[in-house]
Amino acid sequence: MEIVILAVVIAVVVIGALGGLVVGSRRRKQLPPPPPAAPDITAPPAEPHIGDEAETPRDEPRRTIEEVDLPDASATAPVEVEVEVPEPTAGRLVRLRARLSRSQNALGKGLLTLLAREHLDDDTWEEIEDTLLTADVGVQPTQELVERLRERVKVLGTRTPEELRGLLREELLTLLVPDFDRTVHTESPLDTPGIVMVVGVNGTGKTTTTGKLARVLVADGKHVLLGAADTFRAAAADQLQTWGERVGARTVRGPEGGDPASIAFDAVKEGIQEGADVVLIDTAGRLHTKTGLMDELGKVKRVVEKHAPLDEVLLVLDATTGQNGLVQARVFAEVVNITGIVLTKLDGTAKGGIVIAVQRELGVPVKLIGLGEGADDLAPFEPEAFVDALIGE
Ligand SMILES: Nc1nc2c(ncn2[C@@H]2O[C@H](COP(=O)(O)OP(=O)(O)O)[C@@H](O)[C@H]2O)c(=O)[nH]1
Ligand SMILES: [Mg+2]
Secondary structure (H helix, E strand, O other), X not given: OHHHHHHHHHHHHHHHHHHHXXXXXXXXXXXXXXXXOOOOOOOOOOOOXXXXXXXXXXXXXXXXXXXXXXXXXXXXXXXXXXXXXXXXXXXXXXXXXXXHHHHHHHHHHHHHHHHOOOOOOHHHHHHHHHXXXXXXXXXXXXXXXXXXXXXXXXXXXXXXXXXXXXXXXXXXXHHOOOOOOOOOOOOOOOOOOEEEEEEOOOOOOHHXXXXXXXXXXXXXXXXXXXXXXXXXXXXXXXXXXXXXXXXXXXXXXXXXXXXXXXXXXXXXXXXXXXXXXXXXXXXXXXXXXXXXXXHHHHHHHHHHOOOOOOOEEEEEEEHHHOHHXXXXXXXXHHHOOOOEEEEEOHHHOOOOOHHHHHHHHHOOOEEEEEOOOOOOOEEEOOXXXXXXXXXXX
């Protein structure tokens, strides 16, 4: 009898322990949901109910029942704000290269098919020209490319598809200016943090790019501080701050409608005080009047440079806007000294030729490309990889 009771007790204990293990392991796998990219400010605040804890902020995700610690749980995992570990920069190019091929492959295939025709008559060359123009390569670069290809194909005489691919590869690469210095300068030659200012028209992807860039830098072990100098909408600073919080980077911000220059000034000042490695400044890009823009950005720059010179001024352009992007580029280049271009949304357009056109327009390299809305969908621009994505390796 005693043995039976003992057996029952042991069985209960064992089952209980197993149950705890299963719950425990399930709980461990359950990662907290990532914070939203931008808080929805249009949603009305949830109304408090009887029994709610007064101090619980209403806009924070509620803990689910599985996240509540069991009484016997020895390993108590914190479930509040969890800092993400960004994807290292090294591995991501492979993934993003595939995405680039998907969006840009049609252009290369179209060109190769045309070049493979038995008779390369005037009509065919015109079609090649049209294909390049449609992809936003721009008039001048298109004419140069066609002229050089015509010449080299003539010299070649009989031609194999491999030879044609080789020719096209070389000529496209030349147009992309492979020897441009595409380093994003996030380090200062002085004893101050590197200072990067991000400019561009609203909606092009400035804040997103600033957030993505912060992640890359944090992944590289840098201490990053963000400056929310887009004070036009409160949501803009919230959006930047959310990006920063995900990787543990602080955002310096001010009141809505405040002076962007003073926030930029404070961000750099605090960056110097806390020994930050890099200060990233996100700006507003209202293009209502050029003088307004010029005043605002010019002032931000002047004021920041009371501390230290800007190390990088990145112009963000939306690749899907085509020639309109060139017009924007021209305006911004008149206002500030652009040192690098970020071409966003290349995942959403086949018009990758804009890379060629915009570098030509400004004489400034495309340094980074955006290939999606995901947090790690930002890649350094590499001309070789770009051409390979276009025409296949
Ligand atoms: N598909 C895609 N969307 C992007 C990319 N970069 C930014 N976006 C989206 O573009 C929209 C505007 O971005 P935002 O950073 O707010 O632009 P800002 O007004 O210039 O600061 C957002 O919905 C972003 O998710 C990109 O590389 N690819
Ligand atoms: Mg923004």
